[in-house]
Amino acid sequence: MTAPADSLDPARRGRLFAAVAGVVVLFLAASSVPSPLYVVYQAQWGFSAATLTVIFAVYVLFLLASLLVVGGLSDHLGRRPVLAGALLVQTVAVVLFLVASNVTMLLVARAVQGAATGAAITAMAATLVDLRPERAGLANATTPLIGLALGALGCGLLVEYAPAPTRLVWGVLLAGFAVVAVVLALLPETAPRRPGAVASLRPRVRIPAGLRADVLAIAPTLAASWALGGLYLSLGPSVAAEILGLHSHLLGGVVVTLLCGVGALSAVVLYRRAPETLLAPAGGLLALGTLVTLGGLALGAPPVTALGTVVAGVGFGSASLACFGTLARIARPDTRGELMAVAYTIAYLAFSLPAVVAGVAAVQVGLRPVAEVYGLVVVVLGVTAVVARVLVLRARRAAAPVTAPATPCPAAGETGR
Numbered sequence: 001m002t003a004p005a006d007s008l009d010p011a012r013r014g015r016l017f018a019a020v021a022g023v024v025v026l027f028l029a030a031s032s033v034p035s036p037l038y039v040v041y042q043a044q045w046g047f048s049a050a051t052l053t054v055i056f057a058v059y060v061l062f063l064l065a066s067l068l069v070v071g072g073l074s075d076h077l078g079r080r081p082v083l084a085g086a087l088l089v090q091t092v093a094v095v096l097f098l099v100a101s102n103v104t105m106l107l108v109a110r111a112v113q114g115a116a117t118g119a120a121i122t123a124m125a126a127t128l129v130d131l132r133p134e135r136a137g138l139a140n141a142t143t144p145l146i147g148l149a150l151g152a153l154g155c156g157l158l159v160e161y162a163p164a165p166t167r168l169v170w171g172v173l174l175a176g177f178a179v180v181a182v183v184l185a186l187l188p189e190t191a192p193r194r195p196g197a198v199a200s201l202r203p204r205v206r207i208p209a210g211l212r213a214d215v216l217a218i219a220p221t222l223a224a225s226w227a228l229g230g231l232y233l234s235l236g237p238s239v240a241a242e243i244l245g246l247h248s249h250l251l252g253g254v255v256v257t258l259l260c261g262v263g264a265l266s267a268v269v270l271y272r273r274a275p276e277t278l279l280a281p282a283g284g285l286l287a288l289g290t291l292v293t294l295g296g297l298a299l300g301a302p303p304v305t306a307l308g309t310v311v312a313g314v315g316f317g318s319a320s321l322a323c324f325g326t327l328a329r330i331a332r333p334d335t336r337g338e339l340m341a342v343a344y345t346i347a348y349l350a351f352s353l354p355a356v357v358a359g360v361a362a363v364q365v366g367l368r369p370v371a372e373v374y375g376l377v378v379v380v381l382g383v384t385a386v387v388a389r390v391l392v393l394r395a396r397r398a399a400a401p402v403t404a405p406a407t408p409c410p411a412a413g414e415t416g417r
Contacts, residue, residue: 222350
C-alpha cells in the first residue's frame with residue numbers, strides 16, 4: 001500500500017531518511033571496494049593493466065545500461081520494488097566476488113555489481129527527495145562521496161592489516177546488506193504506482209519536460225567533478241605506488257578517501273549556500289586543485305599532491321552540492337527517478353570514458369604521461385564549467401526585463417496645471 005511521504009509522522013520520516021542515506025553509503029562503498037583490491041588480484045592472477053581497464057569498463061557499461069533501462073522504473077512501480085531487486089542483484093555480485101578465483105569471475109561480478117548500482121542509485125536518490133526534499137540535496141551530494149571514501153579506506157585497511165584480503169571485505173559487505181534488507185522491509189512506499197512501467201524500460205535518456213535549461217546549466221560542473229572522481233578511482237592507487245613510491249595498500253585507499261572525504265565535509269560546511277552560487281567556484285577549485293596535484297606529481301612531492309587533492313576535494317564537494325541541490329529543488333514527484341537517471345548518466349559518462357581511454361593508453365605510453373593528460377582534461381572541464389556559468393548568468397541578465405524608472409508624483413499644488 002502506498003503511503004505518500006508527506007503523510008508520514010515527521011519523526012519517522014526523519015529516521016527513514018537517515019536509514020536510506022545509510023543504504024546509499026553502503027552501495028557506493030561496495031562500488032569503490034575493488035579499487036584497493038585490484039593490485040592484489042593482479043599479483044595473484046597475473047593479468048595486465050589492459051585487463052584491469054576492461055574490468056573497470058565492464059562495470060561502468062553495465063551501470064550505464066541499467067540507468068538507461070530501469071532508471072525511471074521506480075516512478076512507475078514504486079521505490080521499494082526497484083530497491084529490493086537492486087539489493088538482490090548486489091548481493092549476488094558480492095557472493096561472486098567472494099568466491100572469485102579468476103579474471104572471468106571478477107569480470108562477471110563487476111558487471112553484476114554495475115547493474116545493481118545503476119538500478120539502486122536513482123531509486124535511492126528519488127526516495128530521499130520523497131522523504132525530505134529540503135535536505136535531499138545535501139544527502140544526495142554527500143552520501144555517494146562518503147560511501148566511496150569509506151569503501152576505499154575500509155578495504156585498504158583490511159587489505160593491509162587483515163587476513164584473507166580478497167575474502168573478508170566481501171563478508172563484511174554481506175552482513176551490511178542483510179541490514180539493508182531490514183531497512184527495506186520497514187520502508188513504506190513513498191511513490192504511487194503509475195502506468196507506463198513497460199514503456200519506461202525502453203533505453204533512453206530524457207530530460208523531463210520543462211527542466212532542460214536547469215539540467216544543462218549544471219551539466220559542465222557535474223561532468224568536471226565526476227571526471228576527477230574517475231581519475232582518482234581508476235588511476236589514483238597506481239599513481240601513488242608507481243609515481244610517488246607509496247606502495248602501501250592503505251595509502252592507495254587513502255588517495256581516494258582524501259578526495260571524497262574532503263568533498264563530503266565541504267558539502268556539509270557549504271550546505272546553507274544556494275546551490276547555483278557554487279557552480280562556478282566549484283569548477284575553479286576543481287581546476288586549481290588538479291593543477292596543484294599535477295605539480296606534485298612532476299616534483300615527486302607527496303605533500304604537494306595531497307594539498308592539491310584537498311583543494312580538488314573542496315571543489316568536488318561543492319560541485320556535488322551545487323548539482324544535486326539544484327536537482328532536488330527542480331525535481332517533480334512523478335519524474336524524480338527519471339531526472340536522477342539523467343544526472344547519473346552524465347556523471348558516469350564523465351567518470352568512465354576518460355578512465356577507460358587512460359587505461360588503454362597507459363599500456364602503450366606509460367602511467368605518468370597518461371595521468372598528466374587526464375589531469376589536464378579535468379582542468380579544462382573545470383574551466384569550462386566556470387565559463388559556462390558566467391555565460392548563463394550574462395544571458396539571464398540580458399534577458400531580464402528592464403524596469404522603467406518610477407514617475408515622480410507631482411508636488412502639492414501642481415495637480416491640474
